[in-house]
Amino acid sequence: MAPLTGTIAVPGDKSISHRALMFGALAVGTTRISGLLEGEDVLRTAVAMRALGAEVTQLAPGAWEVSGRGVGGLVEPADVLDMGNSGTAARLLCGLLAAHPIFSVMTGDASLRGRPMKRVIDPLSACGARFASRAGGRLPLAIEGAAEPLPLDYRLPVASAQVKSAVLLAGLCARGTTRVVEPEATRDHTENMLRHFGATVRVAIEGHGRVIELDGQPELIAAPVVVPGDPSSAAFPLVAALLVPGSAIRIGGVGLNPLRTGLFATLLEMGADLTFADERLEGGERVGDLLVRAGALRAVDVPAARVPSMVDEFPILAVAAAHAMGISRFRGLGELRVKESDRLAATAALLTANGIRVEIEGDDMLVHGLGGPPPGGGRVVTHMDHRIAMSALVLGLGARAPVVVDDGAFIETSFPGFSDLMNGLVGNGGGSAVAPA
Ligand SMILES: O=C(O)C1=C[C@@H](OP(=O)(O)O)[C@@H](O)[C@H](O)C1
Ligand SMILES: C=C(OP(=O)(O)O)C(=O)O
Incomplete structure (x- = not known):
């Protein structure tokens, strides 16, 4: 010994790295990211954002650039999105896909295909998206996104930053205010980054948890991210x-x-x-x-x-x-x-x-x-x-x-x-x- x-x-924070690529893809302009985690989970998100029409480029180790398409501007992917081993990539992406008028199919490796997706399918169905999955809400999952997504008002049944983030990401494309209530506070990187890119987010503490409100259809402006x-x-x-x-x-x-x-x-x-x-x-x-x-x-x-x-x-x-x-x-x-x-x-x-x-x-x-x-x-x-x-x-x-x-x-x-x-x-x-x- x-x-x-x-x-x-x-290496860079995995949660923040996924979000930096996704927000960069939704922003107007070019987002510079330094310290991006180049682990396989995050690389899956990079590939998915390219498939959805964003330009994602590695400039040097850890240094990346994303040219975004603006809120609501993602395009239909030509092929299945494979999110590998990553629950965060899969669930956050469901929020985005559910709120764009596009058809997509998502899968993952054997571990991810065994993980529950019903926790995002349930709230996102209420915004007008349609999902078809294997039994128990497992991947592969087909998603028909809503043309005019409704804003959600959702109380999380489990403490999950992934579910909270999926609802908020869908809320970006919805007209009106999206509201998420979390009984226990979970990581708030989505809320922080939404604000960093110019969205209006209100957070109120409620017991151990929080009430988060997001004003829909903001213009997100590219902003540098240090991971x-x-x-x-x-x-x-x-x-x-x-x-x-x-x-x-x-x-x-x-x-x-x-x-x-x-x-x-x-x-x-x-x-x-x-x-x-x-x-x-x-x-x-x-x-x-x-x-x-x-x-x-x-x-x-x-x-x-x-x-x-x-x-x-x-x-x-x-x-x-x-x-x-x-x-x-x-x-x-x-x-x-x-x-x-x-x-x-x-x-x-x-x-x-x-x-x-x-x-x-x-x-x-x-x-x-x-x-x-x-x-x-x-x-x-x-x-x-x-x-x-x-x-x-x-x-x-x-x-x-x-x-x-x-x-x-x-x-x-x-x-x-x-x-x-x-x-x-x-x-x-x-x-x-x-x-x-
Ligand atoms: O939002 C995120 O980036 C994450 C949230 C957590 O998952 P849950 O939301 O399922 O708790 C965590 O386990 C995961 O590694 C990353
Ligand atoms: C749970 C984890 O990640 P994910 O849910 O993104 O697969 C983790 O990294 O421990």
Whole structure:
């Protein structure tokens, strides 16, 4: 177990990257994007926006340009739109396609074809679009968009930024005010970027949640987008450095939007040596550097209300909890069952295969922390899920015996260069860290 040392930057934020391409395609003029995540999920969105008539060009690594068609100006795609592994790309795009008078068919890989789309089909049908899908609202999906979409007034039944964003994107093309009520606040990158491109958005806090109103048919004007480092990607080197004794790393330029930082708050409650430096605003989003040092962790109880602010971080939090002293409980994780894999089951299997006791009680997960390194030595089935693969590899870094994953290929969806970056941190002190299959 060689310590991790050095300073790194993680790839651009996946949520913001998808949105930057989509808003660029809807704006009048040319949008310059810097720091775009060039992971497979986002590249699928780039290809889809081209198929819908926008000009999307890579100028240099991370530097992209989108010449948009104006709100309501997307054209009918000539072929099926394949959104690969990406739930965000698929669901946000449904919002756009439903509100243009065009016919389209969308599909994805085996993981995405298994994920529920009814959550966007239901509200978007009310704007006048027609959908035909496989049983249970699964992809492939055929969409006949509305010629004159109606503005929606929708209360989200699940806390989902993807559903909220799909409704708001459809609302761009509708005459009148679109209203979304979310019982729990979820990431607000869509609202921020709508404003950044010139739309009028009103947000009122209501209990734990928010009421969002968007005035329809605005003229969106191209605006530069600076994409911060993805906090959900930073989570992996961060937890690795906390767990491997002697580690001390700095992760520069990480997005610190308060609706994304639940993991950082949780790790601090566990006693993590994590501090923030050089906090600043970049392109309307809070950004800062993370300073991380290894140290002992204690168990934690994560309330359900915190889930939306760290919904993708539970597999890697479970790895941290495996090292912590005591039994951790994570509450209200039902949504994890419909991610790239059933992440409740996959996370439990990942820990169990490596000698850590886990219990699932309803929608809660309990991790029996060992107060030190777990045995490891397991072979982890990743189920086409990048976050399960990276969590397993980080577990292996801090375990007594190496961990093997069946398939590392899906890491490319969100974190290109993951192995090189992790091996570089270990290589600073000699040695090698992760080698996905
Ligand atoms: O809006 C987004 O960019 C995302 C929202 C979340 O999904 P849900 O909306 O399904 O919670 C998250 O899991 C996903 O990685 C990205
Ligand atoms: C859930 C995720 O992404 P998506 O829903 O876009 O596939 C994720 O990246 O963890």
